[in-house]
Amino acid sequence: MRYGWRARIGHIAPAILDTSAEEFRKLLPDGVLHVGLTISEPIQTLGAEQAAAAFERMVEAGKRLAREQVDAIVCGGAPVALSRGPNGDAELADLLRRETGLPVVTANGAVVDALQLLGARSLVAVSPFLESRNQEIGKFLAASGFRVLATRGLGLVNNIDFATQSAEAAYDLARQTAAAHPEAEAIYIACPRWPVVDIIAALEADTGKPVVAAAAAMVWGALRALGIGKSRPGYGRLLESLRSSAAPPAGRGL
Amino acid sequence: MRYGWRARIGHIAPAILDTSAEEFRKLLPDGVLHVGLTISEPIQTLGAEQAAAAFERMVEAGKRLAREQVDAIVCGGAPVALSRGPNGDAELADLLRRETGLPVVTANGAVVDALQLLGARSLVAVSPFLESRNQEIGKFLAASGFRVLATRGLGLVNNIDFATQSAEAAYDLARQTAAAHPEAEAIYIACPRWPVVDIIAALEADTGKPVVAAAAAMVWGALRALGIGKSRPGYGRLLESLRSSAAPPAGRGL
Numbered sequence: 001m002r003y004g005w006r007a008r009i010g011h012i013a014p015a016i017l018d019t020s021a022e023e024f025r026k027l028l029p030d031g032v033l034h035v036g037l038t039i040s041e042p043i044q045t046l047g048a049e050q051a052a053a054a055f056e057r058m059v060e061a062g063k064r065l066a067r068e069q070v071d072a073i074v075c076g077g078a079p080v081a082l083s084r085g086p087n088g089d090a091e092l093a094d095l096l097r098r099e100t101g102l103p104v105v106t107a108n109g110a111v112v113d114a115l116q117l118l119g120a121r122s123l124v125a126v127s128p129f130l131e132s133r134n135q136e137i138g139k140f141l142a143a144s145g146f147r148v149l150a151t152r153g154l155g156l157v158n159n160i161d162f163a164t165q166s167a168e169a170a171y172d173l174a175r176q177t178a179a180a181h182p183e184a185e186a187i188y189i190a191c192p193r194w195p196v197v198d199i200i201a202a203l204e205a206d207t208g209k210p211v212v213a214a215a216a217a218m219v220w221g222a223l224r225a226l227g228i229g230k231s232r233p234g235y236g237r238l239l240e241s242l243r244s245s246a247a248p249p250a251g252r253g254l
Numbered sequence: 255m256r257y258g259w260r261a262r263i264g265h266i267a268p269a270i271l272d273t274s275a276e277e278f279r280k281l282l283p284d285g286v287l288h289v290g291l292t293i294s295e296p297i298q299t300l301g302a303e304q305a306a307a308a309f310e311r312m313v314e315a316g317k318r319l320a321r322e323q324v325d326a327i328v329c330g331g332a333p334v335a336l337s338r339g340p341n342g343d344a345e346l347a348d349l350l351r352r353e354t355g356l357p358v359v360t361a362n363g364a365v366v367d368a369l370q371l372l373g374a375r376s377l378v379a380v381s382p383f384l385e386s387r388n389q390e391i392g393k394f395l396a397a398s399g400f401r402v403l404a405t406r407g408l409g410l411v412n413n414i415d416f417a418t419q420s421a422e423a424a425y426d427l428a429r430q431t432a433a434a435h436p437e438a439e440a441i442y443i444a445c446p447r448w449p450v451v452d453i454i455a456a457l458e459a460d461t462g463k464p465v466v467a468a469a470a471a472m473v474w475g476a477l478r479a480l481g482i483g484k485s486r487p488g489y490g491r492l493l494e495s496l497r498s499s500a501a502p503p504a505g506r507g508l
Contacts, residue, residue: 001420002417002418002419002420002449003272003273003276003417003449004272004417004418008272015318015322016289016290016291016318016319016322017271017275017288017289017290017291018257018258018262018287018288018289018290018322019257021271021275021288021290022257022287022288025279033272033276034271034272034275034276035270035271035272036270036271036272036275036290036292037270037271037292038290038291038292040318064269064270064294065270067414068269068270068272068414068417069414069418160321160322160323163256163257163258163322164256164258164323165256166255166256195256195257
């Protein structure tokens with residue numbers, strides 16, 4: 001049996017593949033292979049011109065993934081997309097779809113779809129980021145129709161420090177933020193570079209709220225697009241929803 | 255516990271991370287994280303000038319990995335290095351060491367070290383490659399002091415076709431080639447992009463010869479450099495050798 005006999009999921013990662021690749025693999029079911037490609041834009045401090053260049057490189061990366069016979073593309077770099085404004089994400093996704101002909105899932109887009117699937121109208125959002133980036137996230141979610149009750153971040157400056165957190169960091173921040181806003185209908189955990197997937201189920205159990213974590217939303221979006229009706233169990237309501245709702249798109253029977 | 259609490263192994267991959275990242279993860283013990291970065295040189299059809307540019311990009315990639323706090327660097331792209339001649343590999347490794355200050359393991363260098371550790375003086379080599387690349391491999395191994403009794407490849411032209419093989423492909427080709435040269439003291443399986451690690455133990459059992467596969471040699475080299483005294487069990491003699499021989503380098507007690 002070859003790797004990726006069920007599907008090859010291409011993943012465009014800004015900068016580096018460490019936590020996100022590890023966590024994607026935890027979620028992907030048998031026969032679905034992670035196919036990773038990095039680009040090198042310094043995404044945390046991105047001006048408008050750099051953002052335009054980053055878009056071009058992401059589209060180039062998408063084309064390379066298409067040549068590597070991936071079945072869908074997951075595009076990270078949520079901050080890059082948002083640096084072009086709330087519509088940046090949809091623009092990037094459209095561009096990638098047009099140039100590759102493949103299903104495309106962006107980090108921001110998957111999160112919106114996931115929150116909608118879970119019926120959330122209001123939420124709290126947590127991240128490892130500085131306040132300025134949390135505000136961008138809040139703006140994007142508000143523009144997408146959600147009531148954002150709070151955004152809180154660890155305030156970390158360097159991306160490498162996201163990757164060296166323990167998963168307790170996301171759990172603690174999310175639990176505290178949710179406790180301060182008991183009316184929130186969901187918890188959003190931004191950024192696939194700090195570890196989160198191992199605490200999703202516990203956080204849902206302890207707060208009673210559905211949790212959408214960026215890495216989980218990206219994998220969920222790709223599996224859903226490919227009509228794959230399961231993921232590894234134990235990673236929360238969003239991924240469990242694949243078991244009941246999967247219906248293969250026309251022309252692709254998996 | 256954070257990912258990579260024991261070590262972060264940086265991996266420079268030419269083109270794409272699919273099979274190699276999957277197989278590295280199978281071999282890495284708990285607490286050792288794969289940190290991947292791709293470059294985009296079209297490595298199969300590389301002229302001398304392109305090779306020089308590829309060297310520069312690999313060194314850039316090494317510096318980026320160092321900034322991502324990796325503890326060692328594994329450098330793929332064996333054909334890139336060999337396209338500068340039999341010394342190209344050592345040149346690239348030296349350059350990376352000098353620029354990053356980190357332990358550096360190259361694909362070709364790890365294979366030579368591994369074959370020496372296993373006491374092999376003669377070998378057969380198999381790959382998914384065309385004949386011209388097999389000849390380059392043969393030349394390199396001969397220049398490194400081994401008697402190369404045969405090199406055989408699947409003759410595949412496109413790299414993506416390496417990744418979509420089943421592991422039987424490497425097993426069958428290696429077993430046949432070894433059977434035709436019973437005096438060979440080892441089997442070398444080149445290229446980390448076709449699947450191999452799951453057949454190493456079976457191939458050793460069935461031929462009685464030690465097997466050095468590129469992916470396994472790269473991981474072994476990195477774990478050895480970091481003084482990590484084990485890997486996941488069941489992947490052959492080379493990786494099992496870590497259990498008995500590990501001695502932490504001075505200044506690093508793991």
